[in-house]
Amino acid sequence: EIVMTQSPATLSVSPGERATLSCRASQSVSSNLAWYQQKPGQAPRLLIYDASTRATGIPARFSGSGSGTEFTLTISGLQSEDFAVYYCQQYKKWPLALTFGGGTKVEIK
Amino acid sequence: QVQLQESGPGLVKPSQTLSLTCTVSGGSVSSGGDYWSWIRQHPGKGLEWIGYIYYSGSTYFNPSLESRISISIDTSKNQFSLILSSVTAADTAVYYCAIFAGGRSLIWGQGTVVTVSS
Numbered sequence: 339e340i341v342m343t344q345s346p347a348t349l350s351v352s353p354g355e356r357a358t359l360s361c362r363a364s365q366s367v368s369s370n371l372a373w374y375q376q377k378p379g380q381a382p383r384l385l386i387y388d389a390s391t392r393a394t395g396i397p398a399r400f401s402g403s404g405s406g407t408e409f410t411l412t413i414s415g416l417q418s419e420d421f422a423v424y425y426c427q428q429y430k431k432w433p434l435a436l437t438f439g440g441g442t443k444v445e446i447k
Numbered sequence: 448q449v450q451l452q453e454s455g456p457g458l459v460k461p462s463q464t465l466s467l468t469c470t471v472s473g474g475s476v477s478s479g480g481d482y483w484s485w486i487r488q489h490p491g492k493g494l495e496w497i498g499y500i501y502y503s504g505s506t507y508f509n510p511s512l513e514s515r516i517s518i519s520i521d522t523s524k525n526q527f528s529l530i531l532s533s534v535t536a537a538d539t540a541v542y543y544c545a546i547f548a549g550g551r552s553l554i555w556g557q558g559t560v561v562t563v564s565s
Binding site for chain 2: 393394427434
Protein backbone atom coordinates (compact mmCIF):
# COMPACT_ATOMS: atom_id res chain seq x y z
CA GLU A 339 0.00 0.00 0.00
CA ILE A 340 1.23 3.48 -0.86
CA VAL A 341 1.23 5.64 2.27
CA MET A 342 0.66 9.37 1.91
CA THR A 343 2.06 11.68 4.59
CA GLN A 344 1.03 15.31 4.81
CA SER A 345 2.80 18.07 6.67
CA PRO A 346 2.35 20.07 8.71
CA ALA A 347 -0.74 18.78 10.47
CA THR A 348 -1.82 22.35 11.16
CA LEU A 349 -0.72 25.53 9.39
CA SER A 350 -1.49 28.96 10.85
CA VAL A 351 -1.59 31.66 8.20
CA SER A 352 -2.81 35.25 8.10
CA PRO A 353 -5.35 36.24 5.45
CA GLY A 354 -3.61 37.47 2.32
CA GLU A 355 -0.48 35.42 2.95
CA ARG A 356 0.68 32.31 1.13
CA ALA A 357 0.20 28.79 2.44
CA THR A 358 2.45 25.92 1.37
CA LEU A 359 1.25 22.39 2.11
CA SER A 360 3.33 19.26 1.58
CA CYS A 361 2.42 15.70 0.68
CA ARG A 362 4.90 12.84 0.49
CA ALA A 363 4.32 9.38 -0.97
CA SER A 364 6.03 6.24 0.34
CA GLN A 365 6.86 5.32 -3.25
CA SER A 366 6.65 7.10 -6.55
CA VAL A 367 3.14 7.91 -7.76
CA SER A 368 4.41 9.80 -10.82
CA SER A 369 1.93 12.67 -11.25
CA ASN A 370 -1.09 10.65 -10.14
CA LEU A 371 -1.98 12.95 -7.30
CA ALA A 372 -5.06 14.99 -6.39
CA TRP A 373 -5.75 17.63 -3.74
CA TYR A 374 -9.10 18.18 -2.03
CA GLN A 375 -10.45 20.88 0.26
CA GLN A 376 -12.90 20.01 3.03
CA LYS A 377 -14.79 22.46 5.20
CA PRO A 378 -16.59 21.46 8.42
CA GLY A 379 -19.76 19.50 7.76
CA GLN A 380 -19.12 19.34 4.02
CA ALA A 381 -17.88 16.74 1.58
CA PRO A 382 -14.42 17.17 0.07
CA ARG A 383 -14.06 19.29 -3.06
CA LEU A 384 -11.55 18.48 -5.78
CA LEU A 385 -9.00 21.28 -6.28
CA ILE A 386 -6.12 19.78 -8.25
CA TYR A 387 -5.56 16.56 -10.20
CA ASP A 388 -2.63 15.09 -12.07
CA ALA A 389 -0.50 16.96 -9.52
CA SER A 390 -0.88 20.39 -11.13
CA THR A 391 -4.12 20.69 -13.10
CA ARG A 392 -6.79 22.82 -11.50
CA ALA A 393 -10.28 21.35 -11.49
CA THR A 394 -13.06 23.27 -13.17
CA GLY A 395 -13.99 26.44 -11.31
CA ILE A 396 -11.01 26.42 -8.95
CA PRO A 397 -9.41 29.86 -8.54
CA ALA A 398 -5.93 30.46 -9.87
CA ARG A 399 -4.60 31.15 -6.36
CA PHE A 400 -4.56 27.36 -5.87
CA SER A 401 -1.60 25.67 -7.52
CA GLY A 402 -0.07 22.23 -7.31
CA SER A 403 3.40 21.03 -8.11
CA GLY A 404 5.66 18.02 -7.76
CA SER A 405 6.03 14.50 -9.07
CA GLY A 406 7.32 11.17 -7.88
CA THR A 407 7.16 11.28 -4.09
CA GLU A 408 7.10 14.98 -3.20
CA PHE A 409 4.15 17.27 -3.84
CA THR A 410 3.13 20.78 -2.84
CA LEU A 411 -0.15 22.64 -2.77
CA THR A 412 0.27 26.41 -2.69
CA ILE A 413 -2.50 28.83 -1.87
CA SER A 414 -1.50 32.37 -2.76
CA GLY A 415 -3.26 35.25 -1.05
CA LEU A 416 -5.35 33.25 1.40
CA GLN A 417 -8.96 34.31 1.59
CA SER A 418 -11.37 33.69 4.44
CA GLU A 419 -13.07 30.87 2.56
CA ASP A 420 -9.77 29.01 2.17
CA PHE A 421 -9.45 28.12 5.83
CA ALA A 422 -10.21 24.41 5.77
CA VAL A 423 -8.60 20.96 5.80
CA TYR A 424 -6.70 19.84 2.71
CA TYR A 425 -6.10 16.25 1.68
CA CYS A 426 -3.86 14.73 -0.95
CA GLN A 427 -4.83 11.47 -2.65
CA GLN A 428 -2.76 9.22 -4.90
CA TYR A 429 -4.10 7.08 -7.71
CA LYS A 430 -0.94 5.51 -9.13
CA LYS A 431 -2.52 2.07 -9.33
CA TRP A 432 -5.94 3.28 -10.41
CA PRO A 433 -8.41 1.65 -10.36
CA LEU A 434 -6.91 -1.06 -8.18
CA ALA A 435 -6.42 1.22 -5.19
CA LEU A 436 -6.15 4.74 -3.95
CA THR A 437 -5.08 6.30 -0.65
CA PHE A 438 -5.48 9.63 1.07
CA GLY A 439 -3.07 11.58 3.21
CA GLY A 440 -3.95 12.47 6.78
CA GLY A 441 -4.75 16.08 5.99
CA THR A 442 -3.44 19.56 6.77
CA LYS A 443 -5.65 22.03 8.58
CA VAL A 444 -5.14 25.62 7.47
CA GLU A 445 -6.25 27.92 10.25
CA ILE A 446 -6.37 31.65 10.75
CA LYS A 447 -3.30 33.08 12.44
CA GLN B 448 -25.52 18.02 -12.87
CA VAL B 449 -25.16 14.61 -11.24
CA GLN B 450 -26.10 14.47 -7.58
CA LEU B 451 -25.65 11.71 -5.02
CA GLN B 452 -27.62 11.05 -1.86
CA GLU B 453 -26.70 8.49 0.79
CA SER B 454 -29.35 6.73 2.86
CA GLY B 455 -29.35 4.10 5.55
CA PRO B 456 -29.59 3.56 9.29
CA GLY B 457 -27.79 6.02 11.50
CA LEU B 458 -27.33 3.46 14.27
CA VAL B 459 -26.12 -0.11 13.95
CA LYS B 460 -25.43 -2.61 16.73
CA PRO B 461 -22.01 -4.22 17.07
CA SER B 462 -21.57 -7.45 15.09
CA GLN B 463 -24.48 -6.57 12.82
CA THR B 464 -24.38 -5.67 9.14
CA LEU B 465 -24.41 -2.08 7.87
CA SER B 466 -26.23 -1.41 4.62
CA LEU B 467 -26.08 1.95 2.85
CA THR B 468 -27.51 3.06 -0.46
CA CYS B 469 -26.51 5.90 -2.74
CA THR B 470 -29.18 7.25 -5.07
CA VAL B 471 -27.96 8.89 -8.26
CA SER B 472 -29.86 11.72 -9.91
CA GLY B 473 -29.01 13.64 -13.04
CA GLY B 474 -26.93 10.76 -14.35
CA SER B 475 -26.86 6.98 -14.79
CA VAL B 476 -25.01 4.27 -12.90
CA SER B 477 -24.71 2.58 -16.28
CA SER B 478 -22.34 5.29 -17.50
CA GLY B 479 -19.03 3.98 -18.68
CA GLY B 480 -15.93 5.56 -17.25
CA ASP B 481 -17.35 6.25 -13.79
CA TYR B 482 -16.52 4.29 -10.67
CA TRP B 483 -19.26 4.38 -8.05
CA SER B 484 -17.45 4.70 -4.77
CA TRP B 485 -17.69 4.64 -1.01
CA ILE B 486 -15.40 6.68 1.23
CA ARG B 487 -15.60 7.06 4.99
CA GLN B 488 -14.29 9.51 7.54
CA HIS B 489 -13.89 8.59 11.19
CA PRO B 490 -14.80 11.35 13.67
CA GLY B 491 -12.22 14.11 13.49
CA LYS B 492 -10.02 12.04 11.20
CA GLY B 493 -9.02 11.78 7.56
CA LEU B 494 -10.58 10.08 4.57
CA GLU B 495 -10.51 6.32 3.97
CA TRP B 496 -11.30 4.72 0.63
CA ILE B 497 -13.65 1.75 1.09
CA GLY B 498 -14.14 0.58 -2.46
CA TYR B 499 -15.92 1.12 -5.76
CA ILE B 500 -17.89 -0.63 -8.43
CA TYR B 501 -17.79 -0.10 -12.17
CA TYR B 502 -20.98 -0.19 -14.22
CA SER B 503 -19.92 -3.60 -15.55
CA GLY B 504 -20.01 -4.97 -12.02
CA SER B 505 -16.26 -5.09 -11.44
CA THR B 506 -15.40 -4.18 -7.87
CA TYR B 507 -12.27 -2.94 -6.13
CA PHE B 508 -11.91 -2.85 -2.36
CA ASN B 509 -9.58 -1.49 0.27
CA PRO B 510 -7.55 -4.53 1.32
CA SER B 511 -8.03 -3.68 4.98
CA LEU B 512 -11.81 -4.00 4.61
CA GLU B 513 -12.12 -6.47 1.75
CA SER B 514 -13.20 -9.43 3.85
CA ARG B 515 -16.20 -7.53 5.23
CA ILE B 516 -17.51 -5.46 2.35
CA SER B 517 -19.67 -5.86 -0.68
CA ILE B 518 -20.69 -3.22 -3.20
CA SER B 519 -23.49 -3.72 -5.69
CA ILE B 520 -25.23 -1.70 -8.35
CA ASP B 521 -28.95 -1.56 -9.21
CA THR B 522 -29.45 -0.08 -12.63
CA SER B 523 -33.25 -0.28 -12.38
CA LYS B 524 -33.22 2.05 -9.38
CA ASN B 525 -30.13 4.00 -10.42
CA GLN B 526 -28.52 3.21 -7.10
CA PHE B 527 -25.45 1.54 -5.71
CA SER B 528 -25.06 0.04 -2.27
CA LEU B 529 -22.49 -0.81 0.38
CA ILE B 530 -22.73 -3.72 2.77
CA LEU B 531 -20.29 -3.87 5.68
CA SER B 532 -20.53 -6.92 7.90
CA SER B 533 -19.51 -7.60 11.50
CA VAL B 534 -19.33 -3.94 12.41
CA THR B 535 -17.58 -2.65 15.51
CA ALA B 536 -17.22 0.77 17.11
CA ALA B 537 -14.26 1.32 14.78
CA ASP B 538 -16.73 1.48 11.89
CA THR B 539 -18.39 4.59 13.35
CA ALA B 540 -17.87 7.26 10.70
CA VAL B 541 -19.39 9.54 8.14
CA TYR B 542 -19.92 7.51 4.99
CA TYR B 543 -19.78 9.27 1.63
CA CYS B 544 -20.69 7.98 -1.79
CA ALA B 545 -18.77 9.54 -4.63
CA ILE B 546 -18.02 9.23 -8.32
CA PHE B 547 -14.42 8.62 -9.27
CA ALA B 548 -13.12 8.91 -12.78
CA GLY B 549 -9.50 8.92 -13.86
CA GLY B 550 -8.49 8.39 -10.24
CA ARG B 551 -10.08 11.49 -8.77
CA SER B 552 -13.54 12.51 -7.64
CA LEU B 553 -15.54 15.53 -8.70
CA ILE B 554 -18.84 14.55 -7.19
CA TRP B 555 -19.63 13.53 -3.63
CA GLY B 556 -22.78 12.98 -1.65
CA GLN B 557 -23.36 15.02 1.49
CA GLY B 558 -22.42 12.07 3.71
CA THR B 559 -24.37 10.06 6.25
CA VAL B 560 -23.37 9.53 9.87
CA VAL B 561 -23.25 5.93 11.04
CA THR B 562 -22.77 5.10 14.70
CA VAL B 563 -22.04 1.59 15.88
CA SER B 564 -23.32 1.15 19.41
CA SER B 565 -25.45 -1.19 21.44
